[in-house]
Amino acid sequence: MQIENSTVLITGANRGIGLAFAKAFLVRGAKKVYAGSRDPSKMNLAGVTPIKLEVNSSADVQAAAQLAQDVTIVVNNAGIANFGSFMAEDAEAMLRNHLETNVLGPLRISRAFAPVLAQNGGGALINVASIASWITSPKLANYAVSKSALWSLSNGLRNDLRGQGTQVLTLHMGFVDTDLTKGIDMPKSTPEAIVERTLQALEAGAHEVLADEMTQQVKASLSAEQAVYLAAR
Template sequence: MDVANATVFITGANRGLGLAFAREARRRGATKIYAGMRNTGGFDEPGLVPVRIDVTDPATIAAAAEIAADTTLLINNAGIAALIDGPLAVDVEEQSKHMFDTNYHGVIRVTRAFEPVLAAKPSAAIVNVLSDIVWLPRPYLTPYAASKAAVWSYTNQLRFHLRDSGIHVLGLHVGFMDTDLTNGIDVPKAGPEDVARQTYDALGAGKSEIMADTGTILLKSTLADEVPGYIAPPPGLF
């Protein structure tokens, strides 16, 4: 799918990667860009149409799908993360429920609401924002990692399920990006603008999956090794 001919709906588009997706879609001349966000108050960017959506609130999702019924490209971008003390932390269960509600169930809710909208178009696509964390052990991100691994699995089931429907499904995997989500984590980070560009290029090329930084490319390349990167991360990735 060429973004230039798309009507795009992006969740979590008020900042971070979501805003980068919206601006890059505008730069590429997308037909219309719905910027989904929890709080539309004060959001004012030329060419972006703010739409209220909280991915944990089915009523706002249904309303958004009705407002944006001309959508041809859905980007499930909204997400949250939290740092904890590891897989045995006292708050691991509570945080996992919280992460899953947004990062996993949120994607399912929005996808189910928009699927009839997309299915009515001759050509449509869904981009799910995933992460290198689906493979990389980072114990302090345990609940986040589990939620992203779940949505990676959902993405694969969805792609296969929709394979004859005209709705293309693209999974985006990326490591640390320079957004609010990684404030306080002092590591090299990819630029969200570059990630948005690569994602739209991959969509245009008809790809089903994109690794948007060198660390994630390297990590994925180890998956068939006898000792893959999720057991022994390549040097520099951990």
């Protein structure tokens, strides 16, 4: 997928990885970047077109798809990550919230924009998953379920959209230095490094990008006798 002269829509574009995506697409020559946010008044990046977009609102999603009929690349970046194990008192509500935003949100966006991508030649869909697609911990248990589901959703969407020529690229990465990871004391990549590897993979026509060394090691270990996802954390 060629980025130069593309038209991009990014969900959750006001901060973190989403903001890094917006900046990187502009640098690489995207013709237009729609920056989706719950509050577009907070988007102050020069060169982008702010758009009101709460991924849990079907009305917002449909309005965005009607407005942005020129889109050729969609980045499903918006998501939540809250701490809590399955034994927590509010575990059921927490899991429901994660699934609503991290799985159903990308599904709503993908369904709404699939016809737009088709009419514009196929284009590409980037789904921001995680190393947590394959490993979990008590602190991030609910988040991990949602990212595992997003991985499966991405694989399903790739099959559904193959016929219209849409490239579906799933991004997996470990901890990234954003607001979402402030309370986690672990080595972290920069958003810029993750985005750069993702856009390289996009232009190379890839279906999956393992954007840091830890994620590459985890994915490689999945078929090992002592699979990494079985280890206590």
